[in-house]
Amino acid sequence: MDKFDAIVVGAGPAGCATAYTMAREGLQVLVLERGKYPGAKNMWGGAFFGPVMEEIFPDFWKEAPVERSVSRHTISMLTEHESLSFDFRSDRADKNHGFIILRAKFDQWLAKKAEQAGAIIATSLEADDFLYEGGAVAGVKVGSESFPASVVILADGANSLLAAKAGLRKEFGLHDVKQGVKEVIQLPREVIEDRFGLQDDEGAALEFIGSCTRGLPGGGFLYTNHDSLSVGVVVQLAAVGEQKVKASDLLEDFKNHPLIQRYISKGKTVEYSAHLIPVTGVKILPTFAKDGILITGDAAGLVLGTGLILEGANFAMASGVAAAQTVIKAKKAGDFTTKALDHYEGLLKSRFVLKELNAFKRAPEFLENERIYNTYPELLCSAAMKMFENDGTVREGSFKTLMGSMKGKISIWQLMKDAWMAKESL
Amino acid sequence: MKVEEKLALNKFEIDKEVHITVDESKCRECNMTVCVYTCPADCYVLRDQHITFSYEGCLECGSCRIACDKGAIKWVNPRGGFGISYQFG
Numbered sequence: 484m485d486k487f488d489a490i491v492v493g494a495g496p497a498g499c500a501t502a503y504t505m506a507r508e509g510l511q512v513l514v515l516e517r518g519k520y521p522g523a524k525n526m527w528g529g530a531f532f533g534p535v536m537e538e539i540f541p542d543f544w545k546e547a548p549v550e551r552s553v554s555r556h557t558i559s560m561l562t563e564h565e566s567l568s569f570d571f572r573s574d575r576a577d578k579n580h581g582f583i584i585l586r587a588k589f590d591q592w593l594a595k596k597a598e599q600a601g602a603i604i605a606t607s608l609e610a611d612d613f614l615y616e617g618g619a620v621a622g623v624k625v626g627s628e629s630f631p632a633s634v635v636i637l638a639d640g641a642n643s644l645l646a647a648k649a650g651l652r653k654e655f656g657l658h659d660v661k662q663g664v665k666e667v668i669q670l671p672r673e674v675i676e677d678r679f680g681l682q683d684d685e686g687a688a689l690e691f692i693g694s695c696t697r698g699l700p701g702g703g704f705l706y707t708n709h710d711s712l713s714v715g716v717v718v719q720l721a722a723v724g725e726q727k728v729k730a731s732d733l734l735e736d737f738k739n740h741p742l743i744q745r746y747i748s749k750g751k752t753v754e755y756s757a758h759l760i761p762v763t764g765v766k767i768l769p770t771f772a773k774d775g776i777l778i779t780g781d782a783a784g785l786v787l788g789t790g791l792i793l794e795g796a797n798f799a800m801a802s803g804v805a806a807a808q809t810v811i812k813a814k815k816a817g818d819f820t821t822k823a824l825d826h827y828e829g830l831l832k833s834r835f836v837l838k839e840l841n842a843f844k845r846a847p848e849f850l851e852n853e854r855i856y857n858t859y860p861e862l863l864c865s866a867a868m869k870m871f872e873n874d875g876t877v878r879e880g881s882f883k884t885l886m887g888s889m890k891g892k893i894s895i896w897q898l899m900k901d902a903w904m905a906k907e908s909l
Numbered sequence: 910m911k912v913e914e915k916l917a918l919n920k921f922e923i924d925k926e927v928h929i930t931v932d933e934s935k936c937r938e939c940n941m942t943v944c945v946y947t948c949p950a951d952c953y954v955l956r957d958q959h960i961t962f963s964y965e966g967c968l969e970c971g972s973c974r975i976a977c978d979k980g981a982i983k984w985v986n987p988r989g990g991f992g993i994s995y996q997f998g
């Protein structure tokens with residue numbers, strides 16, 4: 484068997500960005516993907532944010548299978564019967580506001596790009612072990628077949644079985660991950676555009692906290708695709724286990740909420756999916772490089788979750804590019820030892836990848852505060868209810884109304900503490 | 910809508926080789942039922958105080974692998990090409 488310069492495990496955003504960047508520089512690259520096709524195993528919210536795609540693939544939106552580009556962003560607090568929303572819209576929102584995609588199509592497009600640049604994409608093949616040479620990783624195994632390479636790049640996602648095997652990190656624990664479940668619900672495009680107030684290819688990204696997770700850390704989401712909606716719930720896995728609440732039940736609650744029901748009414752569910760998301764950021768960072776191996780994307784825990792932001796794909800791609808640049812340099816020097824590959828971590832630190840994860844390093848801890856999902860939505864919705872209601876009783880000023888709503892629910896001291904934590908974390 | 914109705918909409922190619930094995934002797938000594946709640950596909954069901962397991966509807970998320978701290982679950986990926994194939998994702 485020929486020896487490859489590099490083998491990439493996984494054809495998600497991280498793996499495709501790595502493979503594309505290396506292949507374009509003339510390296511011999513093999514990508515192994517366990518799905519029948521790239522994207523077959525992948526689901527998400529979701530929208531792609533930031534300029535990373537544009538950097539790698541200028542003008543990508545002209546040819547990539549993009550569902551819609553985000554021109555409306557809402558954040559809503561839900562109680563069982565009420566909702567209170569911030570609704571941001573812009574008619575000059577550009578690509579930096581995100582574009583909505585479905586993974587099965589999009590990952591295939593990304594992989595095609597890597598293939599056109601010269602990488603070999605081999606699907607239906609699961610790398611299940613490593614080849615070693617004198618202690619250094621020297622390729623991967625697929626069952627009894629061996630695939631030798633100078634370097635292996637792990638891009639095998641949140642449920643990586645190989646990261647711990649390679650000794651790059653411990654297995655994730657219940658507190659390190661959230662679980663996402665979602666349905667794709669089909670509706671005619673005109674109905675979607677009507678219901679969400681969109682024109683042409685405009686899209687909406689809606690996020691929810693509160694009763695959609697019965698007060699557990701997490702939230703709901705709704706994204707408009709071209710002629711379907713992505714409707715889902717994300718919830719901390721530890722809370723699911725401790726509170727004995729299933730994410731699948733939360734999703735049903737969410738779909739039945741009066742606000743959501745109006746959006747999805749008469750739609751037809753066509754798919755149900757689930758996936759993990761690493762959420763503890765810098766707290767669980769791996770060893771990024773060892774002799775003959777690098778780790779990227781979700782497998783490395785490179786996801787930014789702040790409650791308002793959930794971004795992983797752009798982090799995955801940027802880490803993939805950094806890994807590729809490191810390998811290109813290592814090949815020139817003919818050195819694939821830890822010392823040479825450590826360049827990778829330096830690149831991650833110099834880019835937004837580790838900079839932003841560090842800037843928001845306290846967010847995961849802040850987001851475990853159950854008052855965010857319970858007390859505050861209750862409090863603000865009940866205050867809004869009082870402010871907008873006129874039942875004939877003599878009304879008080881809004882500030883007094885708000886203070887009245889707080890009574891028995893939260894102390895001024897707790898409120899100030901949470902506000903301080905929010906300022907420090909977000 | 911029930912989970913099993915939703916799973917029926919998905920495209921699976923079920924492998925004859927089982928990719929998750931559950932050591933039920935360990936489950937008998939455990940009353941945590943974390944697996945039951947963390948599985949989004951209801952692969953783990955509590956019947957007469959026993960966990961019964963089926964892998965056919967598995968969405969391969971890996972939650973149970975993380976959730977079970979009794980070492981009762983042995984988890985590998987289905988062989989390449991088998992298992993779930995999302996059409997939308």
Ligand SMILES: Cc1cc2nc3c(=O)[nH]c(=O)nc-3n(C[C@H](O)[C@H](O)[C@H](O)COP(=O)(O)OP(=O)(O)OC[C@H]3O[C@@H](n4cnc5c(N)ncnc54)[C@H](O)[C@@H]3O)c2cc1C
Nearest residue numbers: 493495496497517528529530610639640663780781795796
């Ligand atoms: C519910 C949910 C909502 C999200 N919303 C957003 C969002 O709106 N915006 C955003 O930016 N991010 C979002 N994310 C996060 C985003 O999906 C991930 O960060 C991103 O997909 C990570 O890319 P990756 O390439 O590292 O891993 P993945 O996309 O998981 O790709 C890993 C690939 O490796 C393959 N693989 C795994 N093991 C092997 C093996 N042994 N051999 C061969 N192949 C293997 C898999 O089949 C898969 O194709 C969301 C995630 C979830 C779960």
